[in-house]
Amino acid sequence: MRRIIAVFIFFMFLLPSVKAQKTITITNPTSAQRSELVSIPAGPLGIEAGKGVIVRDAFGIERVSQWTYDGQLLVDVHVRPHGKAVLTIQEGIPAAIRSSVGGRMYPERLDDIAFENDRIGFRLYGPAMQRKGEKGFGHDVWVKRTTDFVLEELYSNDPRLSFHLDYGRALDCYGVGPTLGCGTPCLVRDGKIVYPWCYDSYKILDKGPLRFTVQVNFPTVDGVTEHRILSLDKGSNFCEATVWYTTTAPDGLPSGTSVAAGLAIRAADPTTVVMSKDYVHYADPTVDPERHQFQIYSALLFPDTEVQMKQMENHVLGIQKHSQQGRFHYFFGAAWSEFDVRSQAEWQLRIEWFMLAQRHPLQVTIQ
Secondary structure: OOOHHHHHHHHHHHHHHOEEEEEEEOOOOOOOOEEEEEEEEHHOOOOOOOOOOOEEOOOEEEEEEEEOOOOOOEEEEEEOOEEEEEEEEEEEOOOOOOOOOOOEEHHHHOOOEEEEOOOOOEEOOHHHHHOOOOOOOOOEEEEEEEOOHHHHHHOOOOOOOOOOOOOEEOOOOOOOOOOOOOEEHHHHHHOOEEEEOOEEEEEEEEEEEOOOEEEEEOOOOOOOEEEEEEEEEOOOOEEEEEEEEEOOOOOOOOOEEEEEEEEEOOOOOOOOOOOOOEEEEEEOOOOOOHHHHHOEEEEEEEEOOOOOEEOOOOEEEEEEEOOOOOOOEEEEEEEOOOOOOOOHHHHHHHHHHHHHHHHHOEEEOOO
């Protein structure tokens, strides 16, 4: 009897240390198969943002998760059409996993900021580039035909390699130069593009394993300073951009100034532009089409921002309508015909799926 009582008392003391478990139901409101990241705010979970958590699916298998800089818990989920996925979440130490996103500032090559996921990579140029007088205004695209990370390899300064040549894994063959490249924001004033040049300072906000986020800030020009947050998720060809401007003038941006984002269109091949009221995409011929013989598919998407599409200075611009206050939100993206998007027709389908997912997000219920 004493032994039974001792065991009972032991478990009574143990019970308070068992962390409360929440049940999360993820509902798919669409007729499309959904495989993406879902965001769950910390508050309703009753868990302090940043605490270790263990997320399990209906089979009890641990799912990958990540706390974001703004207090959201990201979970990698898949949900069948009009289906419901049930997860459990509780505090604990998650299993170590391989990150699907990565990036940093690369002093190996001036001060590039480059980042990638399991599909694509992007690059921004910094103040060292600007001091040299080179005009690298826009987002660059790095294509890859592997889900592995390639940036460290491409920046390794191996004399046997050049990241402008295709050795079988990845390369830089997208032309930026004095253009907005792939999805760079800009101001439009008096019918002309005001190019943003290179970033001045940066801060990496999220390092993975599911999302990479960086904030870049730009030099003040004529009393206007641009701030840009870019986020790239696992499994996505599309990078999220949130842009805002601060000014020294009490009335905000100068009169006649609009906020926009642009996609470079090559003068030698403008024929593959596909434009809608809320997106534009393009089959870019690369910097050397005759020798490369492949395409890079680029896009600008505006699922929740009303824009006017306009062709200007070898670009298609999505120019924000109405208010110039607040934040300008959109997505830009790219894919390579040598990897997971083989044609522009496939790119069109991927864009349509992504726009559907943005406008009909997965629904989260917490119990």
